[in-house]
Amino acid sequence: MISVTIKKGYDLNIEGKPSSDSEDLPKPEYVAVLPEKIPFIIPRLSAEKGDKVKIGSVLFEDKRHPEVKFLSPGGGEITDMEFGPRRIVKAIVIRLDETESFETFDSISESGLEKIGREELLQILLGRGVWQFIRELPFRDIARHDKIPPAIFVTSDDGEPFQPDPAVYLKGKKELFEFGIRILSKLAKTVHVVGAVRRPATTEELDGLITHTCKGPYPAGDAGVMIYHTKTASSENRSWYICAQDVLTIAQSLKSGVYSVERVMVLAGSASIERKHIRTRAGVPLEHLVRGRVKTGDVRYVVGGIFRGYTAPKESYMGFYETSLTLLPESREPQPFGFLSPGFTKPTYFRTFLSALSRSDLAMDCNLHGDVRACINCGSCAQVCPVDILPQFAFKCVLADEVEEFLEQGLLDCAECGLCTYLCPSKIEVCKILRDAKAKYYKEQG
Ligand code: SF4
Numbered sequence: 001m002i003s004v005t006i007k008k009g010y011d012l013n014i015e016g017k018p019s020s021d022s023e024d025l026p027k028p029e030y031v032a033v034l035p036e037k038i039p040f041i042i043p044r045l046s047a048e049k050g051d052k053v054k055i056g057s058v059l060f061e062d063k064r065h066p067e068v069k070f071l072s073p074g075g076g077e078i079t080d081m082e083f084g085p086r087r088i089v090k091a092i093v094i095r096l097d098e099t100e101s102f103e104t105f106d107s108i109s110e111s112g113l114e115k116i117g118r119e120e121l122l123q124i125l126l127g128r129g130v131w132q133f134i135r136e137l138p139f140r141d142i143a144r145h146d147k148i149p150p151a152i153f154v155t156s157d158d159g160e161p162f163q164p165d166p167a168v169y170l171k172g173k174k175e176l177f178e179f180g181i182r183i184l185s186k187l188a189k190t191v192h193v194v195g196a197v198r199r200p201a202t203t204e205e206l207d208g209l210i211t212h213t214c215k216g217p218y219p220a221g222d223a224g225v226m227i228y229h230t231k232t233a234s235s236e237n238r239s240w241y242i243c244a245q246d247v248l249t250i251a252q253s254l255k256s257g258v259y260s261v262e263r264v265m266v267l268a269g270s271a272s273i274e275r276k277h278i279r280t281r282a283g284v285p286l287e288h289l290v291r292g293r294v295k296t297g298d299v300r301y302v303v304g305g306i307f308r309g310y311t312a313p314k315e316s317y318m319g320f321y322e323t324s325l326t327l328l329p330e331s332r333e334p335q336p337f338g339f340l341s342p343g344f345t346k347p348t349y350f351r352t353f354l355s356a357l358s359r360s361d362l363a364m365d366c367n368l369h370g371d372v373r374a375c376i377n378c379g380s381c382a383q384v385c386p387v388d389i390l391p392q393f394a395f396k397c398v399l400a401d402e403v404e405e406f407l408e409q410g411l412l413d414c415a416e417c418g419l420c421t422y423l424c425p426s427k428i429e430v431c432k433i434l435r436d437a438k439a440k441y442y443k444e445q446g
Pocket residue numbers: 381384385386387389391413414415416417418419420421430431434
C-alpha cells in the first residue's frame with residue numbers, strides 16, 4: 001500500500017456537518033438533467049419537449065463524441081427544455097409517471113464479465129450511459145475511450161466539507177463495489193483505490209481493496225493530488241479517476257440491465273435544519289431535497305461542495321455528477337467597522353480574527369467582507385496549494401496570455417480545489433481563472 005501525507009491544503013472548520021443517518025426520500029414529481037453543468041460536452045438532443053421517455057432512454061449525446069450518450073434519469077414526459085444564450089441546453093425536465101417504464105439491457109453476471117473483452121466492455125459502458133462517470137486528468141473531462149490509461153484512481157473522500165460518506169453509500173454493497181472494481185480493471189493496467197481521508201476506520205466495505213492512503217488536509221485524497229505526489233512518469237498525468245459512488249452506479253447498471261438512478265446525497269450547512277444523508281435519485285429537484293429542512297431567511301444553495309461547487313437557484317436540480325447540497329445564510333448586510341470586531345465566530349484562515357485560536361466548528365455565511373482588489377502578493381494561496389503551484393504568479397501569466405509561462409507554473413497540475421480563491425484576501429477568483437485557462441488550453445489542443 002502506498003501512503004501519502006500532504007502538508008499543504010486546508011481544513012475548513014465550519015458548522016453544518018451532516019450526520020451519518022440516512023433517510024429514503026419519496027419519489028419526486030420531476031427530475032432533470034443539466035447538460036450545461038457537464039464540463040466540456042456539446043449536447044446534441046435526441047429528444048424534444050413533449051416526448052415520452054423511459055428510464056434509460058437517450059436524451060442527448062456529446063456532439064464531439066456521439067458515442068457518449070446521456071440517458072434519462074426518469075420515466076415520464078419531457079415537460080421543459082431550458083435554453084440559455086446561443087441555445088446552450090441548460091436543463092431537460094421530465095415529469096415522472098406514477099409507474100415509470102425503463103429501457104432494459106442484457107444483464108452481466110460475475111462469470112459473464114470474465115468473458116467480455118475490453119473493446120466489448122467499452123461499447124457496453126458507452127451504450128448504457130455510464131461511461132461518462134470515468135474522467136481523465138489533468139482536464140477532468142470525460143475519459144477518452146480510445147486510449148488505455150496508465151491507471152484509474154477510485155476516490156472516496158478528499159476532505160471537501162459535506163460530501164457523502166462512503167461508509168453510508170457503500171454500506172452493504174461490498175460485493176457490488178468489488179464487481180465495479182473488476183469492471184474498471186478491464187479498462188486499465190492498474191486500478192488504485194484511495195482510502196477515505198476522514199473516516200478510514202468506518203469504511204469496512206473498502207477493507208482489502210485500498211491500495212493508497214492519503215493523510216492531510218483538504219484536498220488530500222483527490223486523484224490529481226495523489227498523482228502529483230506519487231507519479232514516477234509524466235504519462236501518469238493522463239490517469240483516469242472515478243468517485244466510489246459512481247463505481248456502484250456502473251456496477252449496478254451492468255448487473256441489473258437497467259440504468260441505475262439511485263444516489264446517496266447529503267444535505268448540510270448551517271442554514272439547513274436537518275443535516276443528513278438522503279437516499280434519492282439522480283437529477284432530483286433541490287426543493288424536494290430540502291423540503292421542510294431549510295431555515296427561514298435569505299439562503300444560498302451550493303451544489304457540489306463549498307470549494308468546488310456552484311451556487312444554484314432553489315428551483316434547480318442536482319447535476320449529473322453532484323451529490324452534495326449545502327445551505328448557507330446569505331448575509332448581504334454590510335458590517336460597518338467589522339475590522340474592529342474580535343471575530344470570535346468567523347471562520348478564518350488568517351489570524352485576523354480571534355476565532356483563528358480555535359479549531360471548533362463555526363457558522364459560515366456568504367458575506368465576502370469586501371470587493372475584488374489587486375493582488376497584494378501575500379503568498380497565502382501558495383501556502384495552501386496542494387500541488388505546489390504559485391497561484392499568484394500562475395493567474396497573472398494567464399491574464400497576460402503567456403501560455404508557455406503558465407504551463408511552466410504548473411497550471412496542468414492544478415487540482416481545481418478552490419482553496420486559493422477561498423482564502424485570497426483580495427477576493428480574486430484565482431481558481432476560476434486557472435480552471436478557465438486550463439479549459440481554453442484543452443479546447444485549443446483539440
Ligand atoms: S492553484 Fe489549483 S490546486 Fe493550487 S490552491 Fe488553487 S485551485 Fe487548488
